[in-house]
Amino acid sequence: MPAHTDVLAVILGGGRGSRLYPLTSMRSKPAVPIAGKYRLIDIPISNCINSGIFKIHVLTQFNSVSLHRHITNTYKFDAFHTGFVEVLAAEQTPTSEAWYQGTADAFRKQLFEIQAARVDHVLVLAGDHLYRMNYSSMIAHHLKTDADITVAVQPVLTEEAHRFGILKREPDGRIVDFVEKPKDQATLERMKSREDGARPFLGSMGIYIFKITALIDLLTEHPDYDDFGSDVIPHAIRHRPVQGFDFEGYWEDIGTIRSFYDTNLKLTVPNAPFNFYDSKAPIYTHSRFLPGSIVTDSRIDAALITEGCVIDRAEIIHSIVGLRSLVGAGSVVKDSILMGADYYDTRPHDIPMGIAEGCHIEGAILDKNVRVGRGSQIRPFPRGTELDCGSYVVQDGIVVVPKGTILPPDTRIGPSA
Structure with missing residues (x-):
């Protein structure tokens, strides 16, 4: 051109x-x-x-x-x-x-x-x-x-x-x-x-x-x-x-x-209203040299999964899984956006980067570098709900966990928590 x-x-x-x-x-x-x-x-x-x-x-x-x-x-x-x-x-x-x-x-x-x-x-x-x-x-x-x-x-x-x-x-x-x-x-x-x-x-x-x-x-x-x-x-x-x-x-x-x-x-979903895959007019971004994602014994439906992720015996439904996301065994991610991580966590930590085992994440946005402890649950609030609870914010019923937040094991976030 x-x-x-x-x-x-x-x-x-x-x-x-x-x-x-x-x-x-x-x-x-x-x-x-x-x-x-x-x-x-x-x-x-x-x-x-x-x-x-x-x-x-x-x-x-x-x-x-x-x-x-x-x-x-x-x-x-x-x-x-x-x-x-x-x-x-x-x-x-x-x-x-x-x-x-x-x-x-x-x-x-x-x-x-x-x-x-x-x-x-x-x-x-x-x-x-x-x-x-x-x-x-x-x-x-x-x-x-x-x-x-x-x-x-x-x-x-x-x-x-x-x-x-x-x-x-x-x-x-x-x-x-x-x-x-x-x-x-x-x-x-x-x-x-x-x-x-x-x-x-x-x-x-x-x-x-x-x-x-x-x-x-x-x-x-x-x-x-x-x-x-x-x-x-x-x-x-x-x-x-x-x-x-x-x-x-x-x-x-x-x-x-x-x-x-x-x-x-x-x-x-297929036939999304915006297509990032147009070969004649691509959307450019920062080149990252990441491996393909590893998915083990999991159920994936209507999900967009990016590079460098590890999903182990989990369920991902109608969600975005961002770069370097880790989802532990037995966890469910539904109607949610995981932004992933800026780096792989190589140092020992009580709560590893990503979503640990046995978690349920629904109706939420997890910003980058978030750590969700084992057994935690996040569920959406009714539309129109507005809250600022420090470790998370609710905007129009959507739970948003800020960048770098650490949620302890068995955290409960939702209208009945």
């Missing part, structure tokens, strides 16, 4: 991700593991590479060490390649000592580096969405219409419209109105853009292409505009040519523990 040498991709990777707590207590949201072996940041970077975009900046700020390490270890172009994947961390400068105040403010504070890439267009991406998209089609639409800004839009169901920023588009493709999460019926009627009874609305996906000149003007002329979605785009719609580009493929915003949990478990 020809490289888009006149396009710079900038991925927003600095959010606090409080709705994904405790998965974000020690890492930024784009660094959260997904599908057992990837990280969320791998999605937009892989989409860029598969689209021929090789100039990539990642803006980071909060809990960013593991994200920096992953990007540095994973995305390396050789000396004969002009591309780069470069981290731009929040920093104090002579003109500003403040953190990024929003998505647009992050761009404003890094405007010198963005201009130094010497491109004509800037592609703005989020670091926490799951989708596969060839940006070349969007770039072609942007160039053909000579828009200052092009916004990727997706058809939205009537009953889902209140969750999105809804855009009104004219027949010529120009976006003329924007309402954030509309609720009243009159506004909904006004914002219909499609002749589709089920999906009459267009929602913003948070993916934008700017002419570099328009981006510079908007950021410098309006220094109080801190956010693209709330400030810059609504203003630009009123004063500049802004186009909408249709995307009807799978797209999921991994913004909450519930969406993270549901999205992961959908990957365990």
